[in-house]
Amino acid sequence: MKSLVSLCTGVIYDYSNIQNWLDGGNNTCPATMQVLQTKDFIPNRTLQSLIQIWSDSVCHQTVSELVPSPNQALYAIANLQIDSLRSSSLAKLLHFAKDFHQNKLFLTKAEGFVNKLLRLLDNVDARETMKSIEFLEQVVIVLGLILEDVEDCEGLKNSMLKEKKRSLDTLLLVLRRGGSDSKIASASVL
Secondary structure (H helix, E strand, C coil): CCCEEEEECCCCEEEHHHHHHHHHCCCCCCCCCCECCCCCCCCCCHHHHHHHHHHHHHHCCCCCHCCCCHHHHHHHHHCCCCCCCHHHHHHHHHHHHHHHHHHHHHHHCCCCCCHHHHHHHCCHHHHHHHHHHHHHHHHHHHHHHHHCCCHHHHHHHHHHHHCCCCCHHHHHHHHHHCCCHHHHHHHCCC
């Protein structure tokens, strides 16, 4: 809609479309079928401006700004096991969890998701720590987001405290070297 106009009936049309209608010999409003008292147009610049603002905002959204669907979240959870897809999958899950409380609940109930996050915290290679700190930050932030909705918090704590688990070391590492969001999430998990 490039140029919005109203007829005397109050109905809004695109100028070129309503002009074609009237040029075709019609003397009624296409929406109401009322006979038009006048064929004068009234420009509707307010609505046209609002549509332009909305259109601009939609055009500037990138794919990464769109919240993944629950099915996409499940797919991302499955892809956490694939090294080459792990980072992008975790980014999608982080975006999914940030936006809606129901998404956090969905993730906590997704089979094995919390355990997968814990395994990611446990399997940190000391040589790769500097390269993976951003990844670990994402893991901790996602864990921090869903923590309040985990049904078995005691079981989660016990799982993190088991012998030979490095979850606590990783949380402390993120607390020391991470950004402010991951530090907050790490402290919250601890």
